[in-house]
Amino acid sequence: MEVEDFLEDEKSEMHDVANTEQTMGSIGNEGSSSEKIPLENPEGLLKTKTSEVDAGKQNAQLEETVPSSSLNDNHIDQSGGTGECPNPPDGMMESGSSASAAGTGLKPDFSKLNGELCLDKLSIRELHEVFKATFGRETTVKDKLWLKRRISMGLTNSCNISTTTFTIKDNKWVKKDEEECNKDVDDSFTQDPEVGAADVNCKGSPTSHGSQSEDHQSGSGKKSRNNSLEIDSGSEHLNTEQRAAKRIRKPTKRYIEELSEVESRDYSQKLISSPKSVGLGQISPRSCLRPVKNVPSDGRTVVTRLDSLGGSGVQVPYVSRVRRSRPRKNVMALMKFNPSDMGMAAQLVKKALGVRSSQTDDDIGSKVLKRRYADQIQQPFFAELEKERQNSVMGRIERGENLGRSQEDSSGDNSDDNVVTVPTAKGGMRRKHHRAWTLVEVMKLVEGVSKCGAGRWSEIKRLAFASYSYRTSVDLKDKWRNLLKASFAQAPPDDGMNSRKPTSMPIPEPILVRVRELAEMNAQVPPNLSSSKPSVGSRNMHETKSGFL
DNA sequence: GTTAGGG
DNA sequence: CCCTAAC
Numbered sequence: 175m176e177v178e179d180f181l182e183d184e185k186s187e188m189h190d191v192a193n194t195e196q197t198m199g200s201i202g203n204e205g206s207s208s209e210k211i212p213l214e215n216p217e218g219l220l221k222t223k224t225s226e227v228d229a230g231k232q233n234a235q236l237e238e239t240v241p242s243s244s245l246n247d248n249h250i251d252q253s254g255g256t257g258e259c260p261n262p263p264d265g266m267m268e269s270g271s272s273a274s275a276a277g278t279g280l281k282p283d284f285s286k287l288n289g290e291l292c293l294d295k296l297s298i299r300e301l302h303e304v305f306k307a308t309f310g311r312e313t314t315v316k317d318k319l320w321l322k323r324r325i326s327m328g329l330t331n332s333c334n335i336s337t338t339t340f341t342i343k344d345n346k347w348v349k350k351d352e353e354e355c356n357k358d359v360d361d362s363f364t365q366d367p368e369v370g371a372a373d374v375n376c377k378g379s380p381t382s383h384g385s386q387s388e389d390h391q392s393g394s395g396k397k398s399r400n401n402s403l404e405i406d407s408g409s410e411h412l413n414t415e416q417r418a419a420k421r422i423r424k425p426t427k428r429y430i431e432e433l434s435e436v437e438s439r440d441y442s443q444k445l446i447s448s449p450k451s452v453g454l455g456q457i458s459p460r461s462c463l464r465p466v467k468n469v470p471s472d473g474r475t476v477v478t479r480l481d482s483l484g485g486s487g488v489q490v491p492y493v494s495r496v497r498r499s500r501p502r503k504n505v506m507a508l509m510k511f512n513p514s515d516m517g518m519a520a521q522l523v524k525k526a527l528g529v530r531s532s533q534t535d536d537d538i539g540s541k542v543l544k545r546r547y548a549d550q551i552q553q554p555f556f557a558e559l560e561k562e563r564q565n566s567v568m569g570r571i572e573r574g575e576n577l578g579r580s581q582e583d584s585s586g587d588n589s590d591d592n593v594v595t596v597p598t599a600k601g602g603m604r605r606k607h608h609r610a611w612t613l614v615e616v617m618k619l620v621e622g623v624s625k626c627g628a629g630r631w632s633e634i635k636r637l638a639f640a641s642y643s644y645r646t647s648v649d650l651k652d653k654w655r656n657l658l659k660a661s662f663a664q665a666p667p668d669d670g671m672n673s674r675k676p677t678s679m680p681i682p683e684p685i686l687v688r689v690r691e692l693a694e695m696n697a698q699v700p701p702n703l704s705s706s707k708p709s710v711g712s713r714n715m716h717e718t719k720s721g722f723l
Numbered sequence: 724g725t726t727a728g729g730g
Numbered sequence: 731c732c733c734t735a736a737c
Contacts, residue, residue, distance in 0.1 A: 629727090651728095
């Protein structure tokens with residue numbers, strides 16, 4: 175059935191496919207015209223679905239379905255995060271993907287791919303070859319358009335195959351792919367083209383994309399809520415593309431566990447078929463969530479999935495979540511402090527179990543806390559104790575602490591910190607161990623960086639923050655990162671001065687200027703607006719006795 | 724123990 | 731701020 179659907183769909187799309195290249199060129203005007211795009215979407219995937227989706231959602235849909243061919247930067251938040259094309263193939267390096275992100279949109283990527291293939295001119299037989307090269311297996315489908323579409327989609331979606339210096343003609347890749355994909359029987363494909371394709375892609379390449387992306391939504395969703403962050407991550411993305419080698423991180427345990435957790439949950443639900451993920455479902459560039467089975471020599475089955483962390487294809491083991499480590503030390507402390515609570519344990523278990531799912535545990539609302547609870551879900555007892563502590567002891571300490579904290583200047587090192595917690599009687603912002611950075615501290619930090627250079631945080635800590643026991647080198651680093659962000663983020667339009675974020679003291683311009691200078695010297699400048707800064711020199715140089723380096 | 728980065 | 735991999 176789906177095939178028919180598909181083919182039919184295909185016919186109606188014929189001209190689109192044929193004209194893909196031209197139309198794409200013309201779409202270029204900043205993704206603002208979102209209604210337009212789906213119609214011209216080369217894959218034609220959205221055709222049927224689109225009409226059902228309200229305009230607002232189209233962006234998201236588009237993003238997920240046509241990951242790399244429609245890099246309209248305005249829409250991209252999550253794809254920016256992962257970076258589907260962190261390492262464009264040789265040819266793409268200069269002109270390619272980074273340029274496309276600038277808003278000219280679709281053209282570069284696709285045409286590049288197309289340039290390599292010229293699908294339009296190929297005969298069916300040739301198409302078959304290409305198909306084989308792309309998916310690693312033969313096809314019997316005669317429909318030229320179907321093939322073209324298939325192929326282009328396959329290529330598009332496996333964009334970050336490029337990580338492995340992939341070329342279609344590269345025998346190695348093809349070969350490797352063939353081995354792995356031989357099991358894929360043809361009819362599995364014909365019965366369910368979408369899934370089939372997805373499968374092949376996942377197995378055959380280090381690329382990552384999946385047929386469902388709900389798992390990640392939570393994460394990326396958070397991000398996209400914040401506008402500045404969104405933009406920022408976009409630029410960071412570019413940044414990483416240009417910066418040669420950023421450390422690539424292996425997925426953290428937590429990441430693995432959490433992902434696995436969601437996955438397994440999601441997996442079981444999937445049979446019940448959420449309308450979203452059925453049929454022409456969204457294909458996410460982010461990761462192939464369909465677990466891939468590897469059968470090592472010992473015969474045991476290890477389930478992993480591919481994910482693109484830091485842009486590199488990474489095998490993420492599929493584990494079941496196990497209780498994490500030991501109880502936090504402060505919990506132990508608590509037990510000393512309030513041993514009598516033990517009696518309540520039994521009652522509390524139930525409540526503690528509920529903590530995790532309840533979205534509205536506002537009183538203890540900090541994200542951190544929630545996370546901890548989640549971690550300790552198998553130790554409800556401890557979790558509850560901690561909660562209890564929050565409510566009683568800490569609450570009191572907090573109240574006094576937090577109010578007095580606002581104006582302390584350089585003088586303030588009440589270093590015997592009664593760790594600040596979450597007072598928050600509705601509306602008051604609650605944060606756990608939060609100590610706002612004072613101007614003085616910021617200045618010290620800046621000065622420190624100017625002396626020691628950014629990166630030598632422990633040094634700076636020693637020199638400039640010796641008296642501030644509560645600022646760790648990591649804190650300095652974090653703050654610097656934020657300063658950097660702030661210093662380059664100032665709104666160029668400079669319209670209403672209302673655009674200031676109400677939260678947190680705005681950091682005086684001179685300091686920001688200074689930060690910029692330092693950043694420039696350290697080549698920490700975000701590449702995008704690097705040129706536009708005259709950065710009129712040593713304005714407040716005299717204040718700092720720094721001969722930087 | 725420090726640094727870098729993601730959350 | 732927290733967490734944790736990489737150094």
